[in-house]
Amino acid sequence: MTKLITLLLLIAIAGSALFTPSVDAATKKSKKTKSKTPTVYVAKLKGTSSFKTALGNATASEKSGKKSYEITLENVPPRAGKKVLVFIDNIEVGLIKVDALGDGELTVDRTDDNLPTVTNTSIIEIRMKDDGDVVEKGTFKKKK
DSSP states (O other): OHHHHHHHHHHHHHHHHHHSOOHHHHHOOOOOOOOOOOEEEEEEEEEOGGGTTOEEEEEEEEETTEEEEEEEEEOOOGGGTTEEEEEETTEEEEEEEOOTTSOEEEEEEEOOTTSOOOOTTOEEEEEETTTOOEEEEEEOEEOO
């Protein structure tokens, strides 16, 4: 009888060890990381009537308050004086130095409350630094 009780006690102890989580497992918290994909907007830039050969592309996104813009320009005429300003919704976001071929790029990637939040109707304009003439412009659309 003592052997039977001892055997049952051992089975009970072994069974509880199998079904009781360890202290480490019980104290660990599950961390679920949310990977929120930023909404991306794109715009095709087209030269205005005075700058018909100019063209370009723009991409804008925002994630966790960090705004990112990428703008590329091509065929900006020499009259541009090698420097043009980038405006999104009439807010200046940067300056592009245009090379001898009329090409240039700008990348903005920062947290700044003064930078505009791009929407499906935001307008981007590239303006001459010296006189403010619009060289090219486009409207952002949500990337599909």
